[in-house]
Amino acid sequence: MSKSLRHVHKGFGSVRPYLHGPIDLPKFLEQTFNAVVLETHEDGPTLVQIGDSLIWVEAGDLPPHIEPWVGSVYVYVEDVDAVYARAIEHGAKSISAPEDKPYNERQAGFVDAGGNTWWVSTYLGAAS
Numbered sequence: 001m002s003k004s005l006r007h008v009h010k011g012f013g014s015v016r017p018y019l020h021g022p023i024d025l026p027k028f029l030e031q032t033f034n035a036v037v038l039e040t041h042e043d044g045p046t047l048v049q050i051g052d053s054l055i056w057v058e059a060g061d062l063p064p065h066i067e068p069w070v071g072s073v074y075v076y077v078e079d080v081d082a083v084y085a086r087a088i089e090h091g092a093k094s095i096s097a098p099e100d101k102p103y104n105e106r107q108a109g110f111v112d113a114g115g116n117t118w119w120v121s122t123y124l125g126a127a128s
Contacts, residue, residue, distance in 0.1 A: 010038065010047070013054045018045070020068045021114025023060040028112055032087045033075065050075060070115040080122045084108040087118065100124070 005011050019025070026046045029035040038054070039047040045056045055073070062068055077083045080098045087110045088094060095109035095117065107121040 010054060012052075016054050016056055017071055017073050018056040018058065019071045019073070019114070019116050020058045020062065021112060021116060025057050025059045025112065025114055025116075028087075028090050028092075029055075029057070031090045032083060032092070033077070051077075068114075070117070072117040072119070074119045074121065077120050077122060080106045080108050080120050083120045084110065087112075087120075092118070 005014065008014055021028075026035075026037055026040075026048055029048050029050065030037065033050045036049045037046060038049055045058045048055050048057055053075075075083075084094075084098050092110035092112050095111060096107070098106055098108040100106050101121075104124045104126065105121045106124060107119060109117065109119045111117050
């Protein structure tokens with residue numbers, strides 16, 4: 001059953017991560033995930049698209065009354081090894097190098113300069 005999503009900004013993705021990070025976090029996402037910046041707001045968040053999903057990024061300094069926060073995001077990608085390599089090349093710190101997991105996914109993890117944790121995975125298909 002299809003339901004109208006007119007109440008959702010950009011019309012899809014009812015749930016979106018909202019991350020804080022350094023001013024260059026949107027650029028890191030472009031370089032690592034081939035993300036596309038859809039909107040930027042002066043003194044506000046940037047809307048970034050990764051694959052078929054959207055994420056809000058609050059990059060740079062926050063008002064004094066707001067503490068910075070970090071998040072964790074799980075992203076399905078076509079090539080875990082390539083995304084992981086790009087992330088490390090652009091300053092991320094490794095949590096876990098790419099490896100095949102028993103739940104039929106190839107997965108890796110890294111932390112960006114703002115402290116956000118990223119898990120990247122490729123579904124390898126159902127076990128035979």
